[in-house]
Amino acid sequence: MTERAQQQSHPSTATYLIIAAILTIITLVEIGVFYVPALQRVLAPILLLLSGAKFILVVMFYMHLKQDHKLFAAIFTIPLLIAIGVAIALMALFGVFVR
Amino acid sequence: MSEAAVAHHTSTGLDSRKMAFWTFIGSECLLFGSLISTYLVYQGRSVSGPTTDILNIPLTSISTFVLLMSSLAMVLALAAVTRGDALWSRVWLATTALLGSGFLGFQAYEFTHFVHEGLTLQTSLFGSTFFVLTGFHGGHVFVGVLWLLTLLVRSFQRKLGPDKSLQVELAGLYWHFVDVVWIVIFTVVYLLRQ
Numbered sequence: 001m002t003e004r005a006q007q008q009s010h011p012s013t014a015t016y017l018i019i020a021a022i023l024t025i026i027t028l029v030e031i032g033v034f035y036v037p038a039l040q041r042v043l044a045p046i047l048l049l050l051s052g053a054k055f056i057l058v059v060m061f062y063m064h065l066k067q068d069h070k071l072f073a074a075i076f077t078i079p080l081l082i083a084i085g086v087a088i089a090l091m092a093l094f095g096v097f098v099r
Numbered sequence: 100m101s102e103a104a105v106a107h108h109t110s111t112g113l114d115s116r117k118m119a120f121w122t123f124i125g126s127e128c129l130l131f132g133s134l135i136s137t138y139l140v141y142q143g144r145s146v147s148g149p150t151t152d153i154l155n156i157p158l159t160s161i162s163t164f165v166l167l168m169s170s171l172a173m174v175l176a177l178a179a180v181t182r183g184d185a186l187w188s189r190v191w192l193a194t195t196a197l198l199g200s201g202f203l204g205f206q207a208y209e210f211t212h213f214v215h216e217g218l219t220l221q222t223s224l225f226g227s228t229f230f231v232l233t234g235f236h237g238g239h240v241f242v243g244v245l246w247l248l249t250l251l252v253r254s255f256q257r258k259l260g261p262d263k264s265l266q267v268e269l270a271g272l273y274w275h276f277v278d279v280v281w282i283v284i285f286t287v288v289y290l291l292r293q
Contacts, residue, residue: 010181027167063271063272072118090140094140
């Protein structure tokens with residue numbers, strides 16, 4: 001698909017508004033979960049999951065990686081995975097997971 | 100020659116500027132990955148000064164919402180430029196810049212408040228890693244606001260038609276990346292504090 005065709009296949013305004021509404025709802029849920037004492041033990045996985053969902057929505061729909069050429073997705077995803085790997089390795093090395 | 104025509108001359112059929120910009124964003128992932136890692140590694144190891152209790156969740160939630168809505172305004176600006184709607188492209192570009200400036204205002208207030216509470220870059224490991232991470236992010240937002248204002252001026256000069264939509268798309272990629280970095284920072288620094 002050419003650049004021009006890709007630009008024309010971008011999501012509609014309605015889709016952008018729906019994504020914004022979902023992002024707002026997820027943010028409200030994140031803040032709500034933060035203040036619930038009963039959920040403090042499972043706070044980290046819940047928040048990481050919600051944050052990951054927001055991240056994916058913005059990247060796929062607002063940055064158009066869902067419609068764009070797969071090469072752009074690869075150029076973004078590979079360094080992102082390296083960064084996540086480095087972060088996990090550093091935290092393991094400095095004993096963050098065993099505190 | 101239009102921007103779309105230029106793109107056809109590359110061996111991949113993709114615009115080299117867009118390819119280069121995605122590569123830049125990839126490198127930015129590594130930069131912010133290292134800053135976030137450093138914050139997490141040193142979290143809870145400060146021996147003096149204020150700790151994460153100083154963080155104001157309600158205030159930061161509002162600034163997070165402001166930045167999320169700026170991303171919506173940015174995609175609407177790109178859509179308006181692509182369809183050649185000069186009026187709405189100016190409205191949405193100005194809205195994005197305004198919301199970005201609002202976010203910076205929240206950050207300036209937060210930083211000033213923390214300094215008055217005794218948390219500076221030199222106070223503790225928490226102060227150093229917090230200010231460097233959020234400061235770098237704020238610096239990126241500031242650059243984004245300047246870029247948006249430049250596009251707005253180009254639009255008023257009638258030099259931002261549909262043939263120049265790639266310029267807005269690249270600015271949009273940068274702006275959304277700054278947004279996704281904040282999504283991670285808000286969770287890791289503000290909500291998952293020890």
